Amino acid sequence: MSFDVEAFRAEFSFFQQHPDWVYLDSAATMHKPDAVIKAEVEFYQQHNSNVHRGAHQLSQQATRLFEKARDAVALALNVRRREEIIWTSGATEALNLVAAGLMGTVLEPGDRILLTCLEHHANIVPWQFYCQQHGVFIDVVPLTTELELDIAVFQQLLELKPKVVAMAEVSNVLGTIAPIAQLVKLAKAAGAITVIDGAQGIVWQRPDMQALDADFYVFSGHKLYGPTGIGVLYGRYELLNNLRPLRYGGEMIKAVSFAGTTLNQLPYRLEAGTPNIAGAIGLAAAFNWLAEFDSAALKSHKQQLFQALYQGCKAISGITLLSPATQNAGILSLNINAEHPTDVAALLNEQKIALRAGTHCAMPLFQALQLPGAVRLSLAAYNNDHDIQRTLQALEQTVELLQ
């Protein structure tokens, strides 16, 4: 079945509002289909009440919708138990929760953890902060000259017996797809707890948690056609149950006296305070909406666009491509001659190409690449051939203006 991109695009009111823009910044945040927006609005207009606490029927109804959203995500990710889905504000909060929650419970002074050099700051800084406090050492997997994770070094570092291995499935700068199934297997064989940052990866490929067998997996709703301010921490039940909460108060508590407090069960023990109810419902709507489309067709459409963009850029003299063409989830980082990425972006902005310039919250990666930054073009399935043509023309114009 061929994919009708125009029909897909018509699901997004945003594009009707901005017909003259080419949006190539989906790795930063995606546009949301009207179905998702409608689900959030409907919640507020028709069902708004707080969850888990009202004595009234309205609250029970809101609670039902909220928990139904959890079920939808649990089903989409094929987890063992619905309590393994914890709502967070996004990938960043989820990673903070894992890093903080493992310190002192799993990670002890003198232990080691393993990260990779292409991580987003959200998968570096929480670890760094808590590891420093707790005397835990961090090792870093480098890249090969082909910009892939160096598996040989990965295996050597596993011999140091890290208790945690945390890594991104897809690099938010290079777009490269890590062989996480293989890496999870290796890490688990070495006895490590595995944490996958799926913020970009989930867009590329819906994970099957039981098949993947990672211990933790995090993502943000807004990078997957969902609302901002909602994300998910998936965790293996036993591990989640032993994770020390990052926040305290509200529904996470079973009983409080000044002598002490008993925490509630999962998932609530990790969801302090009033949750982002409408956000959760919106994210579930995104999963349900996405299920209406053939995911293989979406993927191959995006791959076609990526190849056209890649080959087109390669043909423009002056452009240096950072991202590899193969094993790429649809992110193309590039530079033009020795120009500063912000200059390139400024000229592309003039031509109404929306993209990002700089170090993309991955400064250690740019240190490894020995580059001051790059311009990042990121695709989504709602992009079309016209977007690619416009972008290539704009890049040619930009190269010319920078001469």
Add this chain to the structure above:
Amino acid sequence: MTAHELILQSKAPYTAIAAQELPAIAASSDWQNKYRILMNLGKQLPVFSNDLQRDEFLIAGCDSKAWLLHQYDGITQKHYWAFDSEARVVKGLVALAICQLNGLSNNELAQLDFTVLLKPLGLYQNISPSRQSGLQAVLDKMASQIKATG
């Protein structure tokens, strides 16, 4: 090169920009042409050596690194600046501001509205907010330097 020498060396290029490129940008009608001129302004201006790319001269609030040097001549009561940035757009925009302000006295500067300096150039509607705020950060710094001597 010292900061003083660099500011001295920048005087003539800024004057030339005020006479040539500033009106040329204002007069040109398409954005490509405006940018073509803007992007090349930096080439006329001296580049800061490593020892002048010091933190004390660094402007916070730009996407790219940027440094501003200032000098106040107590005898003539005139202000002079020199500016460098990793990015050509910012270097060009700031050059268009400095070339209108260089060599003016406290009194003259007090009467100027910095917010409309670049308005007649027809660039502003195009420039992205982050670039505008980069430029704004430099203009704010200049205003505070003027104030400190006034």
